Amino acid sequence: xxxxxxxxxxxxxxxxxxQSLRKLAKYAIPVIAILGGVLIWHIxxxxxxxxxxxxxxxxxxxAVEMALDGSLAGSIGASAWRIFxxxxxxxxxxxxxxxxxxxxxxxxLLADPxxxxxxxxxxxxxxxxxxxxxxxxxxxKIALIFYTTIFIVTLNTIAGVESVNPLRLQAxxxxxxxxxxxxxxxxxxxxxxxxxxxxxxxxxNSFLTVVSAEIVSAQQGLGSLIxxxxxxxxxxxxxxxxxxxxxxxFVFDRIFRMVTNRTLRRFx
Amino acid sequence: MTGASINLEHVGIAFGTAxxxxxxxxxxxxxxxxxxxGPSGCGKSTLLNAIAGFTPVSxxxxxxxxxxxxxxLDRGVxxxxxxxxxxxxxxxxxxxxxxxxxxxxxxxxxxKADRYLAMVGLSHALDRFPAQLSGGMRQxxxxxxxxxxxPSVVLMDEPFxxxxxQTREVLQAELARIWRATGCTIVFxxxxxxxxxxxxxxxxxxxxxPAAGIKTVEEITLPHPRDQGDAQALTLFRRLRDDIGxxxxxxxxxxxxxxxxxx
Numbered sequence: 277x278x279x280x281x282x283x284x285x286x287x288x289x290x291x292x293x294x295q296s297l298r299k300l301a302k303y304a305i306p307v308i309a310i311l312g313g314v315l316i317w318h319i320x321x322x323x324x325x326x327x328x329x330x331x332x333x334x335x336x337x338x339a340v341e342m343a344l345d346g347s348l349a350g351s352i353g354a355s356a357w358r359i360f361x362x363x364x365x366x367x368x369x370x371x372x373x374x375x376x377x378x379x380x381x382x383x384x385l386l387a388d389p390x391x392x393x394x395x396x397x398x399x400x401x402x403x404x405x406x407x408x409x410x411x412x413x414x415x416x417k418i419a420l421i422f423y424t425t426i427f428i429v430t431l432n433t434i435a436g437v438e439s440v441n442p443l444r445l446q447a448x449x450x451x452x453x454x455x456x457x458x459x460x461x462x463x464x465x466x467x468x469x470x471x472x473x474x475x476x477x478x479x480x481n482s483f484l485t486v487v488s489a490e491i492v493s494a495q496q497g498l499g500s501l502i503x504x505x506x507x508x509x510x511x512x513x514x515x516x517x518x519x520x521x522x523x524x525x526f527v528f529d530r531i532f533r534m535v536t537n538r539t540l541r542r543f544x
Numbered sequence: 545m546t547g548a549s550i551n552l553e554h555v556g557i558a559f560g561t562a563x564x565x566x567x568x569x570x571x572x573x574x575x576x577x578x579x580x581x582g583p584s585g586c587g588k589s590t591l592l593n594a595i596a597g598f599t600p601v602s603x604x605x606x607x608x609x610x611x612x613x614x615x616x617l618d619r620g621v622x623x624x625x626x627x628x629x630x631x632x633x634x635x636x637x638x639x640x641x642x643x644x645x646x647x648x649x650x651x652x653x654x655x656k657a658d659r660y661l662a663m664v665g666l667s668h669a670l671d672r673f674p675a676q677l678s679g680g681m682r683q684x685x686x687x688x689x690x691x692x693x694x695p696s697v698v699l700m701d702e703p704f705x706x707x708x709x710q711t712r713e714v715l716q717a718e719l720a721r722i723w724r725a726t727g728c729t730i731v732f733x734x735x736x737x738x739x740x741x742x743x744x745x746x747x748x749x750x751x752x753x754p755a756a757g758i759k760t761v762e763e764i765t766l767p768h769p770r771d772q773g774d775a776q777a778l779t780l781f782r783r784l785r786d787d788i789g790x791x792x793x794x795x796x797x798x799x800x801x802x803x804x805x806x807x
Binding site for chain 1: 693
Protein backbone atom coordinates (compact mmCIF):
# COMPACT_ATOMS: atom_id res chain seq x y z
CA UNK A 277 0.00 0.00 0.00
CA UNK A 278 2.73 2.48 0.93
CA UNK A 279 4.75 2.07 -2.25
CA UNK A 280 1.58 2.27 -4.32
CA UNK A 281 0.79 5.69 -2.90
CA UNK A 282 4.20 6.92 -4.08
CA UNK A 283 3.48 5.96 -7.64
CA UNK A 284 4.07 8.93 -9.93
CA UNK A 285 3.94 11.25 -6.93
CA UNK A 286 0.20 11.48 -7.45
CA UNK A 287 -2.22 12.05 -4.66
CA UNK A 288 -4.71 9.40 -3.57
CA UNK A 289 -3.08 6.55 -5.45
CA UNK A 290 -4.09 4.15 -2.68
CA UNK A 291 -6.30 1.53 -4.33
CA UNK A 292 -9.87 1.42 -3.15
CA UNK A 293 -11.13 -1.89 -1.70
CA UNK A 294 -12.95 -2.73 -4.93
CA GLN A 295 -9.76 -2.13 -6.95
CA SER A 296 -7.60 -4.43 -4.84
CA LEU A 297 -10.39 -6.98 -4.89
CA ARG A 298 -10.41 -6.87 -8.66
CA LYS A 299 -6.66 -7.30 -8.72
CA LEU A 300 -6.91 -10.30 -6.43
CA ALA A 301 -9.67 -11.75 -8.60
CA LYS A 302 -7.48 -11.40 -11.68
CA TYR A 303 -5.04 -13.93 -10.27
CA ALA A 304 -7.31 -15.92 -7.96
CA ILE A 305 -9.99 -16.83 -10.49
CA PRO A 306 -7.64 -18.57 -12.97
CA VAL A 307 -6.08 -20.51 -10.07
CA ILE A 308 -9.55 -21.54 -8.91
CA ALA A 309 -10.36 -22.60 -12.48
CA ILE A 310 -7.24 -24.79 -12.62
CA LEU A 311 -7.93 -26.38 -9.25
CA GLY A 312 -11.54 -26.99 -10.27
CA GLY A 313 -10.40 -28.68 -13.47
CA VAL A 314 -8.00 -30.93 -11.56
CA LEU A 315 -10.81 -31.83 -9.16
CA ILE A 316 -13.16 -32.80 -11.99
CA TRP A 317 -10.33 -34.78 -13.55
CA HIS A 318 -9.75 -36.57 -10.24
CA ILE A 319 -13.43 -37.44 -9.82
CA UNK A 320 -13.65 -38.68 -13.41
CA UNK A 321 -10.55 -40.85 -12.92
CA UNK A 322 -12.20 -42.73 -10.04
CA UNK A 323 -14.79 -44.07 -12.47
CA UNK A 324 -12.30 -45.36 -15.05
CA UNK A 325 -9.21 -47.52 -15.27
CA UNK A 326 -5.78 -45.83 -14.95
CA UNK A 327 -4.95 -46.93 -18.48
CA UNK A 328 -7.95 -44.96 -19.78
CA UNK A 329 -7.60 -41.96 -17.50
CA UNK A 330 -4.90 -41.85 -14.82
CA UNK A 331 -5.67 -39.75 -11.75
CA UNK A 332 -3.94 -36.41 -11.16
CA UNK A 333 -1.98 -37.99 -8.30
CA UNK A 334 -0.67 -40.75 -10.59
CA UNK A 335 0.38 -38.23 -13.22
CA UNK A 336 2.06 -36.14 -10.56
CA UNK A 337 3.90 -39.24 -9.33
CA UNK A 338 5.03 -40.06 -12.88
CA ALA A 339 6.15 -36.45 -13.38
CA VAL A 340 8.22 -36.51 -10.19
CA GLU A 341 9.76 -39.83 -11.19
CA MET A 342 10.65 -38.51 -14.64
CA ALA A 343 11.96 -35.28 -13.19
CA LEU A 344 14.21 -37.20 -10.82
CA ASP A 345 15.73 -39.46 -13.48
CA GLY A 346 16.27 -36.41 -15.71
CA SER A 347 14.17 -37.63 -18.62
CA LEU A 348 11.56 -34.89 -18.21
CA ALA A 349 14.08 -32.07 -18.32
CA GLY A 350 15.83 -33.77 -21.24
CA SER A 351 12.59 -34.02 -23.22
CA ILE A 352 11.55 -30.47 -22.50
CA GLY A 353 15.01 -29.17 -23.29
CA ALA A 354 15.19 -31.04 -26.61
CA SER A 355 11.78 -29.80 -27.77
CA ALA A 356 12.36 -26.26 -26.53
CA TRP A 357 15.70 -26.03 -28.34
CA ARG A 358 14.22 -27.27 -31.64
CA ILE A 359 11.28 -24.88 -31.44
CA PHE A 360 13.49 -21.95 -30.57
CA UNK A 361 16.13 -22.62 -33.23
CA UNK A 362 13.66 -23.27 -36.07
CA UNK A 363 11.37 -20.44 -35.07
CA UNK A 364 14.17 -17.90 -34.67
CA UNK A 365 15.65 -18.82 -38.06
CA UNK A 366 12.19 -18.51 -39.63
CA UNK A 367 11.62 -15.07 -38.13
CA UNK A 368 15.10 -13.82 -39.05
CA UNK A 369 14.64 -14.83 -42.70
CA UNK A 370 10.89 -14.28 -42.97
CA UNK A 371 10.99 -10.62 -42.00
CA UNK A 372 13.36 -9.40 -44.74
CA UNK A 373 11.68 -11.72 -47.25
CA UNK A 374 8.30 -10.21 -46.40
CA UNK A 375 9.69 -6.68 -46.57
CA UNK A 376 11.14 -7.22 -50.03
CA UNK A 377 8.09 -9.04 -51.29
CA UNK A 378 5.81 -6.33 -49.98
CA UNK A 379 7.97 -3.56 -51.39
CA UNK A 380 9.09 -4.80 -54.77
CA UNK A 381 6.41 -6.06 -57.12
CA UNK A 382 8.86 -8.18 -59.08
CA UNK A 383 10.02 -10.14 -56.03
CA UNK A 384 6.40 -10.60 -55.10
CA LEU A 385 5.45 -11.89 -58.53
CA LEU A 386 8.39 -14.29 -58.55
CA ALA A 387 7.64 -15.78 -55.17
CA ASP A 388 3.87 -15.59 -55.22
CA PRO A 389 3.10 -18.90 -56.99
CA UNK A 390 5.29 -20.78 -54.53
CA UNK A 391 3.83 -19.05 -51.51
CA UNK A 392 0.29 -19.64 -52.70
CA UNK A 393 1.08 -23.32 -53.26
CA UNK A 394 3.06 -24.16 -50.16
CA UNK A 395 0.96 -22.25 -47.68
CA UNK A 396 -1.70 -24.96 -47.92
CA UNK A 397 0.71 -27.82 -47.28
CA UNK A 398 1.03 -28.41 -43.56
CA UNK A 399 4.57 -29.07 -42.26
CA UNK A 400 3.44 -32.52 -41.06
CA UNK A 401 3.09 -33.53 -44.72
CA UNK A 402 6.82 -32.93 -45.11
CA UNK A 403 7.99 -34.97 -42.16
CA UNK A 404 8.76 -38.06 -44.23
CA UNK A 405 10.51 -36.11 -46.97
CA UNK A 406 12.49 -34.16 -44.43
CA UNK A 407 13.77 -37.38 -42.87
CA UNK A 408 14.73 -38.80 -46.29
CA UNK A 409 16.51 -35.61 -47.33
CA UNK A 410 18.01 -34.41 -44.11
CA UNK A 411 18.37 -37.63 -42.15
CA UNK A 412 17.06 -38.39 -38.67
CA UNK A 413 19.15 -35.73 -36.90
CA UNK A 414 18.36 -32.44 -35.23
CA UNK A 415 18.44 -30.46 -38.46
CA UNK A 416 15.32 -32.24 -39.73
CA LYS A 417 13.16 -31.12 -36.86
CA ILE A 418 14.57 -27.61 -36.91
CA ALA A 419 14.01 -27.35 -40.67
CA LEU A 420 10.36 -28.33 -40.30
CA ILE A 421 9.78 -25.69 -37.64
CA PHE A 422 11.63 -23.18 -39.81
CA TYR A 423 9.25 -24.05 -42.65
CA THR A 424 6.26 -23.59 -40.35
CA THR A 425 7.46 -20.21 -39.19
CA ILE A 426 8.76 -18.55 -42.31
CA PHE A 427 5.42 -18.68 -44.16
CA ILE A 428 3.44 -17.14 -41.38
CA VAL A 429 6.02 -14.43 -40.71
CA THR A 430 6.51 -13.61 -44.39
CA LEU A 431 2.79 -13.35 -45.13
CA ASN A 432 2.19 -11.20 -42.09
CA THR A 433 5.10 -8.92 -42.95
CA ILE A 434 3.78 -8.49 -46.50
CA ALA A 435 0.40 -7.53 -45.08
CA GLY A 436 2.19 -5.02 -42.85
CA VAL A 437 4.09 -3.43 -45.74
CA GLU A 438 0.89 -3.13 -47.73
CA SER A 439 -0.86 -1.35 -44.91
CA VAL A 440 1.81 1.33 -44.37
CA ASN A 441 0.07 4.71 -44.40
CA PRO A 442 0.92 6.17 -47.84
CA LEU A 443 0.85 9.69 -46.40
CA ARG A 444 3.77 8.76 -44.13
CA LEU A 445 5.74 7.67 -47.17
CA GLN A 446 4.92 10.95 -48.91
CA ALA A 447 5.97 12.87 -45.82
CA UNK A 448 9.26 10.97 -45.63
CA UNK A 449 9.97 11.57 -49.30
CA UNK A 450 9.36 15.28 -49.03
CA UNK A 451 11.61 15.38 -45.94
CA UNK A 452 14.38 14.00 -48.12
CA UNK A 453 14.24 10.22 -47.66
CA UNK A 454 15.68 8.07 -50.44
CA UNK A 455 13.95 4.81 -51.45
CA UNK A 456 16.31 2.88 -49.20
CA UNK A 457 15.82 5.26 -46.27
CA UNK A 458 12.08 5.00 -46.77
CA UNK A 459 12.44 1.25 -46.27
CA UNK A 460 14.55 1.43 -43.11
CA UNK A 461 13.00 4.47 -41.44
CA UNK A 462 9.30 4.14 -42.34
CA UNK A 463 8.31 0.75 -43.71
CA UNK A 464 10.34 -1.33 -41.28
CA UNK A 465 9.10 0.37 -38.08
CA UNK A 466 5.52 0.61 -39.39
CA UNK A 467 5.50 -3.13 -40.03
CA UNK A 468 6.75 -4.23 -36.61
CA UNK A 469 3.28 -4.96 -35.15
CA UNK A 470 2.56 -7.32 -38.04
CA UNK A 471 5.89 -9.09 -37.65
CA UNK A 472 5.28 -9.57 -33.94
CA UNK A 473 1.81 -10.99 -34.57
CA UNK A 474 3.22 -13.32 -37.23
CA UNK A 475 6.02 -14.48 -34.97
CA UNK A 476 3.58 -15.17 -32.17
CA UNK A 477 1.21 -17.22 -34.32
CA UNK A 478 4.21 -19.07 -35.75
CA UNK A 479 5.35 -19.93 -32.25
CA UNK A 480 2.03 -21.68 -31.60
CA ASN A 481 2.23 -23.59 -34.87
CA SER A 482 5.80 -24.62 -34.12
CA PHE A 483 4.47 -26.66 -31.22
CA LEU A 484 2.21 -28.56 -33.62
CA THR A 485 5.15 -29.28 -35.87
CA VAL A 486 7.62 -30.29 -33.20
CA VAL A 487 5.35 -32.99 -31.78
CA SER A 488 4.65 -34.60 -35.14
CA ALA A 489 8.29 -34.42 -36.17
CA GLU A 490 9.46 -35.95 -32.91
CA ILE A 491 6.88 -38.71 -33.12
CA VAL A 492 8.31 -39.76 -36.46
CA SER A 493 11.99 -39.39 -35.73
CA ALA A 494 13.49 -38.52 -32.40
CA GLN A 495 15.10 -40.25 -29.45
CA GLN A 496 14.30 -37.38 -27.16
CA GLY A 497 11.68 -34.68 -26.92
CA LEU A 498 8.12 -34.30 -25.72
CA GLY A 499 6.69 -35.75 -28.94
CA SER A 500 8.81 -38.87 -28.64
CA LEU A 501 8.02 -39.08 -24.94
CA ILE A 502 4.32 -39.22 -25.74
CA UNK A 503 4.92 -41.79 -28.47
CA UNK A 504 7.17 -43.99 -26.34
CA UNK A 505 4.61 -43.94 -23.53
CA UNK A 506 2.18 -45.59 -25.92
CA UNK A 507 4.53 -48.55 -26.35
CA UNK A 508 4.68 -49.07 -22.59
CA UNK A 509 0.96 -48.46 -22.10
CA UNK A 510 1.79 -45.60 -19.74
CA UNK A 511 -1.07 -43.20 -20.14
CA UNK A 512 0.29 -41.20 -17.18
CA UNK A 513 3.46 -40.45 -19.16
CA UNK A 514 1.32 -39.23 -22.03
CA UNK A 515 -0.36 -36.84 -19.62
CA UNK A 516 2.98 -35.62 -18.32
CA UNK A 517 4.10 -34.93 -21.90
CA UNK A 518 0.92 -33.08 -22.79
CA UNK A 519 0.97 -30.95 -19.65
CA UNK A 520 4.66 -30.17 -20.17
CA UNK A 521 3.89 -29.04 -23.75
CA UNK A 522 1.13 -26.74 -22.56
CA UNK A 523 3.32 -25.22 -19.86
CA UNK A 524 6.26 -24.82 -22.24
CA UNK A 525 4.02 -22.99 -24.71
CA PHE A 526 2.71 -20.73 -21.99
CA VAL A 527 6.23 -19.88 -20.82
CA PHE A 528 7.48 -19.26 -24.38
CA ASP A 529 4.56 -16.97 -25.13
CA ARG A 530 5.03 -15.03 -21.90
CA ILE A 531 8.76 -14.58 -22.54
CA PHE A 532 8.04 -13.49 -26.11
CA ARG A 533 5.49 -10.94 -24.98
CA MET A 534 7.76 -9.64 -22.26
CA VAL A 535 10.72 -9.23 -24.60
CA THR A 536 8.68 -7.54 -27.36
CA ASN A 537 7.01 -5.24 -24.85
CA ARG A 538 10.37 -4.22 -23.47
CA THR A 539 12.27 -3.76 -26.72
CA LEU A 540 9.64 -2.91 -29.35
CA ARG A 541 7.13 -1.01 -27.28
CA ARG A 542 7.28 2.24 -29.23
CA PHE A 543 6.48 0.41 -32.47
CA UNK A 544 3.49 -1.54 -31.19
CA MET B 545 15.82 30.79 -45.70
CA THR B 546 14.21 32.83 -48.45
CA GLY B 547 11.22 32.17 -50.59
CA ALA B 548 11.24 30.75 -54.09
CA SER B 549 9.00 31.65 -56.99
CA ILE B 550 6.58 29.05 -58.32
CA ASN B 551 5.35 28.97 -61.88
CA LEU B 552 2.46 26.88 -63.17
CA GLU B 553 1.99 26.77 -66.95
CA HIS B 554 -1.01 25.01 -68.48
CA VAL B 555 -1.04 22.54 -65.63
CA GLY B 556 -3.49 19.66 -65.95
CA ILE B 557 -3.90 16.63 -63.71
CA ALA B 558 -5.78 13.50 -64.68
CA PHE B 559 -6.35 10.25 -62.82
CA GLY B 560 -7.09 7.70 -65.52
CA THR B 561 -9.79 9.22 -67.68
CA ALA B 562 -10.95 11.68 -65.02
CA UNK B 563 -9.60 15.19 -65.56
CA UNK B 564 -9.29 16.67 -62.07
CA UNK B 565 -7.54 19.94 -62.86
CA UNK B 566 -7.12 21.55 -66.24
CA UNK B 567 -5.20 24.45 -67.67
CA UNK B 568 -4.03 26.22 -64.53
CA UNK B 569 -1.70 29.16 -65.05
CA UNK B 570 -0.33 30.88 -61.99
CA UNK B 571 2.82 32.77 -61.04
CA UNK B 572 3.67 32.95 -57.37
CA UNK B 573 6.23 35.51 -56.20
CA UNK B 574 9.08 34.63 -53.84
CA UNK B 575 7.93 34.97 -50.23
CA UNK B 576 4.29 35.27 -51.14
CA UNK B 577 1.48 33.71 -49.08
CA UNK B 578 -1.05 32.16 -51.47
CA UNK B 579 -4.31 30.56 -50.43
CA UNK B 580 -5.99 28.07 -52.74
CA UNK B 581 -9.67 28.37 -51.91
CA GLY B 582 -12.50 26.37 -53.34
CA PRO B 583 -15.43 24.06 -52.71
CA SER B 584 -14.49 20.66 -51.34
CA GLY B 585 -13.53 18.13 -53.99
CA CYS B 586 -12.53 20.82 -56.48
CA GLY B 587 -8.95 19.63 -56.82
CA LYS B 588 -7.09 22.20 -54.75
CA SER B 589 -5.30 19.51 -52.75
CA THR B 590 -4.51 17.70 -55.98
CA LEU B 591 -2.89 20.85 -57.31
CA LEU B 592 -0.87 21.19 -54.10
CA ASN B 593 0.26 17.56 -54.38
CA ALA B 594 1.40 18.32 -57.91
CA ILE B 595 3.59 21.19 -56.70
CA ALA B 596 4.91 18.85 -53.99
CA GLY B 597 5.87 16.40 -56.73
CA PHE B 598 3.59 13.58 -55.56
CA THR B 599 1.42 13.65 -58.68
CA PRO B 600 2.51 13.72 -62.33
CA VAL B 601 1.07 16.56 -64.40
CA SER B 602 0.71 17.73 -67.95
CA UNK B 603 2.07 21.21 -68.55
CA UNK B 604 4.91 22.58 -66.45
CA UNK B 605 5.55 23.41 -62.82
CA UNK B 606 8.79 25.16 -61.94
CA UNK B 607 10.18 26.32 -58.60
CA UNK B 608 12.77 29.07 -59.02
CA UNK B 609 12.91 28.02 -62.66
CA UNK B 610 13.66 24.36 -61.92
CA UNK B 611 11.02 21.90 -63.18
CA UNK B 612 9.33 19.78 -60.51
CA UNK B 613 9.89 16.08 -61.16
CA UNK B 614 9.30 14.62 -57.71
CA UNK B 615 9.30 15.45 -54.01
CA UNK B 616 12.19 17.65 -52.95
CA LEU B 617 13.70 19.29 -49.92
CA ASP B 618 13.06 22.74 -51.36
CA ARG B 619 9.33 22.14 -50.89
CA GLY B 620 8.17 21.18 -47.41
CA VAL B 621 4.69 19.69 -47.05
CA UNK B 622 2.39 20.06 -44.04
CA UNK B 623 -0.49 17.59 -44.26
CA UNK B 624 -4.00 17.90 -42.92
CA UNK B 625 -3.69 14.64 -41.03
CA UNK B 626 -1.26 14.57 -38.13
CA UNK B 627 -1.04 10.81 -38.78
CA UNK B 628 2.00 11.69 -40.85
CA UNK B 629 4.04 12.21 -37.71
CA UNK B 630 5.94 8.99 -37.09
CA UNK B 631 4.31 7.52 -33.98
CA UNK B 632 7.38 5.51 -32.94
CA UNK B 633 9.54 8.63 -32.70
CA UNK B 634 9.36 11.32 -30.03
CA UNK B 635 8.51 14.87 -31.09
CA UNK B 636 12.20 15.76 -31.06
CA UNK B 637 13.11 12.70 -33.15
CA UNK B 638 10.32 13.52 -35.58
CA UNK B 639 11.64 17.04 -36.03
CA UNK B 640 15.23 15.84 -36.38
CA UNK B 641 14.21 13.19 -38.92
CA UNK B 642 15.16 15.15 -42.04
CA UNK B 643 18.55 16.21 -40.65
CA UNK B 644 19.30 12.68 -39.48
CA UNK B 645 18.68 11.33 -42.98
CA UNK B 646 21.41 13.58 -44.26
CA UNK B 647 23.85 12.69 -41.50
CA UNK B 648 23.87 16.03 -39.69
CA UNK B 649 25.93 15.68 -36.48
CA UNK B 650 23.86 15.05 -33.34
CA UNK B 651 24.85 18.30 -31.65
CA UNK B 652 23.81 20.47 -34.59
CA UNK B 653 20.61 18.45 -34.93
CA UNK B 654 19.73 19.05 -31.31
CA UNK B 655 20.36 22.77 -31.50
CA LYS B 656 18.30 23.19 -34.63
CA ALA B 657 15.44 21.06 -33.32
CA ASP B 658 15.43 23.12 -30.13
CA ARG B 659 15.23 26.30 -32.16
CA TYR B 660 12.37 25.21 -34.40
CA LEU B 661 10.43 23.54 -31.61
CA ALA B 662 10.70 26.78 -29.64
CA MET B 663 9.46 28.66 -32.71
CA VAL B 664 6.25 26.60 -32.75
CA GLY B 665 5.94 26.65 -28.96
CA LEU B 666 6.65 23.00 -28.25
CA SER B 667 9.76 23.24 -26.08
CA HIS B 668 7.91 21.56 -23.23
CA ALA B 669 6.89 18.48 -25.22
CA LEU B 670 10.19 17.38 -26.79
CA ASP B 671 10.31 13.89 -25.40
CA ARG B 672 6.68 12.99 -25.74
CA PHE B 673 5.27 10.80 -28.47
CA PRO B 674 2.74 12.16 -31.01
CA ALA B 675 -0.10 10.13 -29.51
CA GLN B 676 0.42 11.98 -26.23
CA LEU B 677 -0.17 15.41 -27.79
CA SER B 678 -3.32 17.29 -28.73
CA GLY B 679 -4.24 17.78 -32.39
CA GLY B 680 -3.01 21.39 -32.34
CA MET B 681 0.35 20.42 -30.84
CA ARG B 682 0.78 17.66 -33.40
CA GLN B 683 0.26 20.15 -36.22
CA UNK B 684 2.86 22.46 -34.68
CA UNK B 685 5.27 19.54 -34.54
CA UNK B 686 4.58 18.85 -38.21
CA UNK B 687 5.34 22.47 -39.05
CA UNK B 688 8.61 22.35 -37.09
CA UNK B 689 9.59 19.10 -38.82
CA UNK B 690 9.14 20.80 -42.19
CA UNK B 691 10.79 24.13 -41.28
CA UNK B 692 13.97 22.53 -39.92
CA UNK B 693 14.81 21.55 -43.51
CA UNK B 694 14.69 25.26 -44.38
CA PRO B 695 12.52 24.82 -47.47
CA SER B 696 12.03 27.81 -49.74
CA VAL B 697 8.42 26.77 -50.29
CA VAL B 698 6.01 25.41 -47.67
CA LEU B 699 2.93 23.64 -49.02
CA MET B 700 0.09 23.31 -46.52
CA ASP B 701 -2.96 21.15 -47.15
CA GLU B 702 -5.73 22.33 -44.80
CA PRO B 703 -3.32 21.99 -41.87
CA PHE B 704 -5.80 23.39 -39.34
CA UNK B 705 -8.89 21.74 -40.84
CA UNK B 706 -9.24 19.15 -38.10
CA UNK B 707 -8.77 21.55 -35.18
CA UNK B 708 -11.31 23.31 -33.01
CA UNK B 709 -12.03 26.98 -33.76
CA GLN B 710 -10.01 28.44 -30.87
CA THR B 711 -6.90 26.37 -31.55
CA ARG B 712 -7.18 27.17 -35.22
CA GLU B 713 -7.22 30.91 -34.54
CA VAL B 714 -4.10 30.68 -32.38
CA LEU B 715 -2.24 28.62 -34.96
CA GLN B 716 -3.26 30.95 -37.79
CA ALA B 717 -1.71 33.87 -35.91
CA GLU B 718 1.42 31.82 -35.21
CA LEU B 719 1.70 30.79 -38.83
CA ALA B 720 1.52 34.42 -39.92
CA ARG B 721 4.37 35.20 -37.50
CA ILE B 722 6.47 32.22 -38.62
CA TRP B 723 5.95 33.11 -42.25
CA ARG B 724 7.26 36.62 -41.66
CA ALA B 725 10.18 35.28 -39.62
CA THR B 726 11.28 32.76 -42.25
CA GLY B 727 10.38 34.58 -45.47
CA CYS B 728 9.43 31.36 -47.25
CA THR B 729 6.78 31.12 -49.94
CA ILE B 730 3.60 29.49 -48.65
CA VAL B 731 0.87 27.81 -50.65
CA PHE B 732 -2.00 27.09 -48.31
CA UNK B 733 -5.07 25.05 -49.24
CA UNK B 734 -8.28 25.76 -47.37
CA UNK B 735 -12.03 25.81 -47.76
CA UNK B 736 -12.33 28.25 -44.84
CA UNK B 737 -12.87 31.71 -46.35
CA UNK B 738 -11.92 33.58 -43.15
CA UNK B 739 -8.70 31.63 -42.93
CA UNK B 740 -7.81 32.77 -46.44
CA UNK B 741 -8.71 36.40 -45.71
CA UNK B 742 -6.68 36.44 -42.50
CA UNK B 743 -3.54 34.88 -43.95
CA UNK B 744 -3.11 35.40 -47.68
CA UNK B 745 -1.43 37.95 -49.89
CA UNK B 746 -3.49 36.56 -52.71
CA UNK B 747 -6.45 34.22 -52.68
CA UNK B 748 -6.83 31.93 -55.67
CA UNK B 749 -10.45 30.84 -55.98
CA UNK B 750 -10.90 27.61 -57.88
CA UNK B 751 -13.87 26.49 -59.90
CA UNK B 752 -15.77 23.38 -58.94
CA UNK B 753 -14.59 20.18 -60.60
CA PRO B 754 -14.43 18.16 -62.73
CA ALA B 755 -11.62 19.78 -64.68
CA ALA B 756 -11.22 22.52 -62.09
CA GLY B 757 -9.39 25.70 -62.93
CA ILE B 758 -8.84 29.15 -61.51
CA LYS B 759 -11.98 31.25 -61.21
CA THR B 760 -10.61 34.48 -59.75
CA VAL B 761 -7.49 35.75 -58.02
CA GLU B 762 -8.11 38.20 -55.21
CA GLU B 763 -5.29 40.39 -53.89
CA ILE B 764 -5.41 41.25 -50.18
CA THR B 765 -3.42 44.28 -49.10
CA LEU B 766 -4.81 44.61 -45.58
CA PRO B 767 -2.08 45.03 -42.94
CA HIS B 768 -1.31 42.24 -40.46
CA PRO B 769 -2.55 41.30 -37.94
CA ARG B 770 -5.93 41.16 -39.61
CA ASP B 771 -9.21 41.19 -37.81
CA GLN B 772 -12.55 39.64 -38.69
CA GLY B 773 -14.29 42.81 -37.53
CA ASP B 774 -12.49 44.97 -40.07
CA ALA B 775 -14.92 46.44 -42.66
CA GLN B 776 -12.62 45.82 -45.62
CA ALA B 777 -12.00 42.26 -44.51
CA LEU B 778 -15.73 41.74 -44.29
CA THR B 779 -16.29 43.07 -47.79
CA LEU B 780 -13.64 40.70 -49.08
CA PHE B 781 -15.15 37.82 -47.17
CA ARG B 782 -18.56 38.48 -48.75
CA ARG B 783 -17.14 38.68 -52.23
CA LEU B 784 -15.23 35.43 -51.85
CA ARG B 785 -18.24 33.75 -50.31
CA ASP B 786 -20.38 34.76 -53.29
CA ASP B 787 -17.72 33.52 -55.72
CA ILE B 788 -17.51 30.14 -54.01
CA GLY B 789 -21.25 29.95 -53.44
CA UNK B 790 -21.79 30.32 -57.17
CA UNK B 791 -19.34 27.47 -57.77
CA UNK B 792 -20.98 25.21 -55.22
CA UNK B 793 -24.41 25.85 -56.74
CA UNK B 794 -23.07 25.13 -60.18
CA UNK B 795 -21.49 21.89 -58.98
CA UNK B 796 -24.66 20.77 -57.26
CA UNK B 797 -26.72 21.63 -60.32
CA UNK B 798 -24.41 19.40 -62.35
CA UNK B 799 -25.07 16.62 -59.90
CA UNK B 800 -28.81 17.10 -60.46
CA UNK B 801 -29.60 19.04 -57.31
CA UNK B 802 -31.67 22.20 -57.64
CA UNK B 803 -30.47 25.50 -56.21
CA UNK B 804 -33.28 25.47 -53.66
CA UNK B 805 -32.19 22.11 -52.36
CA UNK B 806 -28.66 23.38 -52.04
CA UNK B 807 -29.72 26.27 -49.83
